[in-house]
Amino acid sequence: MINVRHLQQRLNAVLISLTLLHAVFAVNAGAAELPLVRIAHGAFSEKIAVMWVGAEQGIFRKHGVNVEVIAIRTGPQTMAALASGDIQIAYTIPGSVVSAAASGMDVAFFGGIINLAEGDFMGGRNIHRPEDLRAKRLGVQSIGGGTWSNSMLAIEYLGLEPNRDKITVLVIGDTPILAQALLGGSIEAAYLTYGYSKPLKDKGFPLLLDMAKAPIPYQGLAPATRRSYIRQNPQLIDSLMRGFVESIAFIHKPANKEIVMKTLMKNLRLKNPQEAESGYESLQWMYTLDIKPNVPGIANMARLLALGNPKVKSVKMEDVVDEAPWQRLEKSAFYRGLTAAAKK
Numbered sequence: 001m002i003n004v005r006h007l008q009q010r011l012n013a014v015l016i017s018l019t020l021l022h023a024v025f026a027v028n029a030g031a032a033e034l035p036l037v038r039i040a041h042g043a044f045s046e047k048i049a050v051m052w053v054g055a056e057q058g059i060f061r062k063h064g065v066n067v068e069v070i071a072i073r074t075g076p077q078t079m080a081a082l083a084s085g086d087i088q089i090a091y092t093i094p095g096s097v098v099s100a101a102a103s104g105m106d107v108a109f110f111g112g113i114i115n116l117a118e119g120d121f122m123g124g125r126n127i128h129r130p131e132d133l134r135a136k137r138l139g140v141q142s143i144g145g146g147t148w149s150n151s152m153l154a155i156e157y158l159g160l161e162p163n164r165d166k167i168t169v170l171v172i173g174d175t176p177i178l179a180q181a182l183l184g185g186s187i188e189a190a191y192l193t194y195g196y197s198k199p200l201k202d203k204g205f206p207l208l209l210d211m212a213k214a215p216i217p218y219q220g221l222a223p224a225t226r227r228s229y230i231r232q233n234p235q236l237i238d239s240l241m242r243g244f245v246e247s248i249a250f251i252h253k254p255a256n257k258e259i260v261m262k263t264l265m266k267n268l269r270l271k272n273p274q275e276a277e278s279g280y281e282s283l284q285w286m287y288t289l290d291i292k293p294n295v296p297g298i299a300n301m302a303r304l305l306a307l308g309n310p311k312v313k314s315v316k317m318e319d320v321v322d323e324a325p326w327q328r329l330e331k332s333a334f335y336r337g338l339t340a341a342a343k344k
Contacts (some may be wrong), residue, residue: 001163002130005270007275013132019034021137022125030212034061034064034065034066035064035065035066035236036059036066036068036090037065037066037068037089037236037240038067038068038070038086038087038088038173039051039067039068039069039070039088039089039090039091039223039283040069040070040071040072040078040081040082040085040088040091040092041069041070041071041072041078041087041090041091041092042071042073042074042075042078042092042096042141042145042146042282043075043091043146043174043175043221044071044175044176044268044281045172045175045193045196045268045279045288046165046194046195046264046268046276046279046282046283047113047114047193047220047221048069048091048221048259049251049263049264049279049283049287050064050113050244050247050248050251050268050287051067051069051091051247052069052259052263052264052267053247053249053250053251053259053260053263054067054243054244054250054262055067055068055069055248056167057247059217059231059246059247059250060239060240060243060247062243063239063240063242063246063247064235064236064239064248065236065239065240065243065244067240067243069306070087072087073174074141074142074145074326075092075093075095075099075142075145076273077142077339078090078092078095078096078110079092079096079097079099079100079105079107079250081153082107082225082226083100083226086137088225088226088229089223089225089240090107090222090223090224090225091143091221091222091223091257092221092222092300093146093149093219093220093221093222093223094109094149094219094297094298094301094320095145095146095147095149095301095305096144096145097109097224097298097320098298098301098305098312098315098320099144099305099309099312101296101315101320102309102311102312102314102315103279103311103333104225105226105227106226107224107226107227107320108224108225108226108227108319108320108321108322109178109219109222109223109224109226109293109298109322110223110224110225110230110237110241110293110323110324110325110326111222111223111240111244111291111292111293111319111325112219112222112292112293112294112297112325112326113220113221113222113244113248113272113291114219114221114222114286114287114325115212115213115218115219115220115222115234115288115290115291115292115294115297116212116218116220116258116286116294116297116342117150117153117211117212117216117218117220118193118194118211118212118282118286119191119192119193119194119197119209119211119280120148120191120192120193120194120197120201120207120209120210120211121150121151121154121155121189121190121208121209121210121211122182122190122191122192122197122200122201122205122206122207122208123188123205123206123207123208124136124182124187124188124189124205124206125184125185125191125204125205126188127188127189127206128206129205130158130159130208131160133155133160133167133188133189133208133320134160134166134167135165136167136168136188136189137168137170137186137187137188138151138155138162138167138168138169138177138187138189138190138236139170139171139172139181139182139186139187139190140169140170140172140178140190140191141171141174141175141178143169143170143308144305146221147174147175147178147190147191147222148169148227149301149304150191150193150211150245151169151189151190152304153211153216153218153300153304154191154208154209154211154214154269155167155225156209157209157214157216165329167189171314172186172190175192175193176196176209177198178190178191178192178196178249179192179196179197179198179199179200182200182205183200183203184248188285191211193279193282194279194281195264195268195270195276195282196331197221197277198278199275203211207294212285212286213324216300217294217296217297217299217300219293219294219295219297219298219299219300219301220297220300222250222293222294223240223244225237226232227322230322230324234325234328235250235263237325238312238325238328238329239290241326241328241329242329242332242334242335244291244337245289245291245307245335248287248288248337249289249338249341249342251283251284252284252287252342253288257280260280261273261276261277261281261342262279264266264276264279264280264334281296281322287341289335289338289342291329292323292326292330293321293326295317295321295324298320298321299317302315313325
């Protein structure tokens with residue numbers, strides 16, 4: 001004999017389970033529907049924190065975009081990936097964008113994250129004055145890259161000229177490798193981010209120039225993409241811009257220091273909190289909520305590049321900068337609220 005009541009209870013339980021499963025699948029499906037944007041960078045420093053924090057803390061997802069942060073070793077490789085569609089955004093420097101534009105690629109910055117010169121231009125153990133770098137070896141990550149750009153600006157500011165002063169520029173590797181090369185004596189000068197220069201300064205290595213203290217027009221790492229992508233995806237670009245500034249606000253908030261430090265340690269593969277401390281502190285002034293592209297800084301970098309690539313002289317700044325996304329962000333209630341909260 002069938003127990004109707006028992007059967008009804010089992011049916012109810014099955015229906016509840018199916019309803020819960022449907023809800024779970026619906027949530028997952030909704031999450032999966034967020035547009036995926038791959039952002040590539042070639043740097044290996046605390047300056048990538050805005051991307052790491054924004055992705056890991058769900059800030060970009062909050063604004064309707066699923067961001068994947070990818071490391072690509074060089075600027076030319078990043079531009080090639082952007083041209084092919086393998087990535088959608090390059091978090092890069094003017095050297096990469098201006099050089100690509102000079103070769104015919106339709107690419108432009110739509111924001112600015114690091115809008116000032118920063119980092120330390122360090123000398124080797126036996127370097128005491130800038131003049132001591134004559135006929136010495138300078139290490140960089142790549143010719144035309146961010147490390148090279150900062151090094152050339154530092155040398156110029158210090159009154160030196162690579163060809164005249166017989167300074168040999170060697171492609172060594174990224175920042176950790178440059179720091180080790182300087183420590184080991186295989187080079188006599190290198191530009192280092194603050195997180196990597198501090199241990200060397202503690203060991204007595206000479207600081208030749210703190211870039212942040214020099215009045216050098218500069219555009220550092222900033223988001224760039226194809227102009228066609230900006231035109232076709234204005235809402236997505238606006239979501240990224242909101243994600244950038246909210247991630248910066250998150251990094252600036254003292255209560256989030258431990259989270260940001262852990263993010264730096266994980267992504268930079270640091271061994272202890274002390275190694276991340278100087279990088280974290282530099283982010284407090286290096287990042288601002290004003291993420292408008294720095295046109296004079298981009299023009300200054302184009303001037304440097306033109307010394308070795310005459311094609312760069314044909315690139316106009318309006319061709320490699322799109323300020324419309326910044327203008328929309330600046331006028332939004334969201335941005336006004338975020339900046340007002342930051343001032344309290």
